[in-house]
Amino acid sequence: MKRKTLTQFLIEQQRDKAALPSEVRLLIEIVARACKAIGHAVGKGALGGVLGSLESENVQGEVQKKLDVLSNEILLEANEWGGHLAAMASEEMETIHLIPNRYPKGEYLLLFDPLDGSSNIDVNVSIGTIFSVLRAPDEAAGREVTEQDFLQAGSKQVAAGYAVYGPQTMLVLTVGSGVHSFTLDRELGSWVLTQSDIQIPADTKEFAINMSNMRHWAPPVKQYVDECLAGKTGPRGKDFNMRWVASMVADVHRILSRGGVFLYPWDAREPGKPGKLRLMYEANPMSMLVEQAGGAATNGTQRILDIQPSALHERVSVILGSKTEVDLATKYHLEAKG
Numbered sequence: 001m002k003r004k005t006l007t008q009f010l011i012e013q014q015r016d017k018a019a020l021p022s023e024v025r026l027l028i029e030i031v032a033r034a035c036k037a038i039g040h041a042v043g044k045g046a047l048g049g050v051l052g053s054l055e056s057e058n059v060q061g062e063v064q065k066k067l068d069v070l071s072n073e074i075l076l077e078a079n080e081w082g083g084h085l086a087a088m089a090s091e092e093m094e095t096i097h098l099i100p101n102r103y104p105k106g107e108y109l110l111l112f113d114p115l116d117g118s119s120n121i122d123v124n125v126s127i128g129t130i131f132s133v134l135r136a137p138d139e140a141a142g143r144e145v146t147e148q149d150f151l152q153a154g155s156k157q158v159a160a161g162y163a164v165y166g167p168q169t170m171l172v173l174t175v176g177s178g179v180h181s182f183t184l185d186r187e188l189g190s191w192v193l194t195q196s197d198i199q200i201p202a203d204t205k206e207f208a209i210n211m212s213n214m215r216h217w218a219p220p221v222k223q224y225v226d227e228c229l230a231g232k233t234g235p236r237g238k239d240f241n242m243r244w245v246a247s248m249v250a251d252v253h254r255i256l257s258r259g260g261v262f263l264y265p266w267d268a269r270e271p272g273k274p275g276k277l278r279l280m281y282e283a284n285p286m287s288m289l290v291e292q293a294g295g296a297a298t299n300g301t302q303r304i305l306d307i308q309p310s311a312l313h314e315r316v317s318v319i320l321g322s323k324t325e326v327d328l329a330t331k332y333h334l335e336a337k338g
């Protein structure tokens with residue numbers, strides 16, 4: 001079998017499908033190279049001194065792990081000199097990072113969650129990197145971009161993807177024409193296309209939610225999960241299985257691989273917060289991937305990709321995955337809203 005590398009795949013997308021500007025192709029290659037370096041550090045674990053926490057907190061008040069900071073630095077450094085970017089934004093940085101004047105600049109904006117699944121770093125469970133690419137608005141031409149320029153709905157993303165550092169290191173990508181996955185050949189150091197046009201089945205018997213928060217959920221979430229738990233003799237007429245890795249990348253990867261539904265809803269622990277997950281670094285890129293694979297993604301009442309962000313670090317409630325399940329959970333939310 002002839003192997004197709006990420007580079008060949010991207011060149012094909014650019015040439016044959018005209019789906020990809022060359023700047024975005026190069027940008028994705030640089031992100032993929034940075035993910036390789038992060039994956040390498042992850043793989044070293046205690047031997048590389050990368051486990052454990054730092055004294056610092058990020059802008060969201062979360063204690064930073066050494067790998068959160070290291071991964072952020074790797075992505076910043078790789079993409080600064082790579083060009084074609086106007087600026088970057090990260091879950092781990094308070095505000096945007098402009099490309100220094102000594103480097104060539106471009107018109108794209110890169111956003112990332114450098115290390116997703118922080119609670120799993122020290123226990124050797126799959127973690128990942130999530131990224132999203134936007135184009136700076138036309139009115140930003142000729143001036144420095146601002147935080148405001150990043151506040152675009154997820155439907156404007158030109159590319160999105162993630163790397164998952166698990167038993168295999170994989171890169172899952174969309175540039176707006178389907179979802180494709182690449183496995184890192186660790187000996188050769190290259191990303192090899194291992195699945196094209198991934199599709200999420202509309203129906204599933206598997207849900208993913210942190211059940212320990214059940215007592216804090218809103219009634220529509222409780223109703224949806226109760227009906228799954230009722231199994232064959234309940235209203236759904238089938239038994240459901242449950243999985244919760246607690247790394248969004250790994251949970252979404254499972255859903256892209258065999259279907260399922262993922263929920264991280266609003267809950268009453270912090271009622272002022274719309275949810276735990278971040279719109280710009282987590283929900284938007286994952287929603288683009290899921291929709292491109294035939295699934296759906298909502299915040300309970302609205303398509304996630306239609307949400308107009310009002311802040312860089314905005315949080316959001318997330319329901320995504322197999323369409324039939326997302327539609328049903330969304331219906332319960334809309335009914336409750338009246």
Ligand SMILES: O=P(O)(O)OC[C@H]1O[C@](O)(COP(=O)(O)O)[C@@H](O)[C@@H]1O
Nearest residue numbers: 113115116117118119210246247248
């Ligand atoms: O520990 P909880 O509350 O179940 O939350 C798990 C969720 O938190 C996250 O780890 C948040 O991401 P970070 O690790 O990037 O902060 C998601 O990956 C995951 O889905």
Ligand SMILES: [Mg+2]
Nearest residue numbers: 113116117282
């Ligand atoms: Mg995350």
Ligand SMILES: [Mg+2]
Nearest residue numbers: 113114115116
């Ligand atoms: Mg993170």
